[in-house]
Amino acid sequence: MRQTLIQNYRDKGHEKVEGWGVDRELIDLIMTLDRFQSTNQISGHLCEIGVHHGRTLILLALLSRERESVWGIDLFESAQLQNIDASGSGLEAAVRKNLQQHAPSIPVNLVACNSFHLSQQNRLAIQGSRLVHIDGGHFLEVVLHDLDLAQNILGSGGIIILDDYWHSGFPEVQEAAHRFFSTATTIKAVSFMTGKNKLFLVDVCYYNPLLAFLQNTLPSDRNKRVKLLGYEGLCYDPH
């Protein structure tokens, strides 16, 4: 049943959900990362900051396994005035409807708040996350904050995906990542891949095995070696 839902969402379903976070190639790539985690018995929560209508959150829900919880954090409609850079506009009713259609009966926690003001209770609830997609506010301070939050809640073997890393309309996303890695005193997750407009980070303890896994798994034109924020990484865009 779950495999059929994933296949349907991958093949066509995602195109019916307004949003930007994933296309078919990214779904395949995220499923590959998920396979690495399941092979290595890595488990934890799946979280997204910046949900819009749920295009990526639905994938996270579909990939969740027993005893893992799914979280979507967004300003949603009641706080859109705080969406300073107008990057999408979360609509909770649309997210619920889309989840119902594409990931029925999978529990998902929707948190309506500014990621700056995530409560201590919710922070505790998402401690030990294995997949975090950052796609909320796109200005410097909020991306710095969300990167720090993601690093803090990340569990063993966890992966962080930062969207819009190469988006020329949101240059502060990249600036935030560079600042974060040049100033942070403790860093749990380091870069291992870029491509499809995203930057990918993994718990440093799993950096070597993940890189080896991807080099053996990805097609040869999808794993060009690059130097990325101080680490050897892969470029997923074809070269």
Ligand SMILES: C[S@@+](CC[C@H](N)C(=O)[O-])C[C@H]1O[C@@H](n2cnc3c(N)ncnc32)[C@H](O)[C@@H]1O
């Ligand atoms: C680019 S959209 C997200 C797209 C979504 N990830 C997808 O897969 O289609 C950005 C979302 O972030 C939300 N947002 C903007 N600033 C935020 C903040 N400070 N805290 C939480 N959510 C925020 C917006 O309401 C909007 O829904």
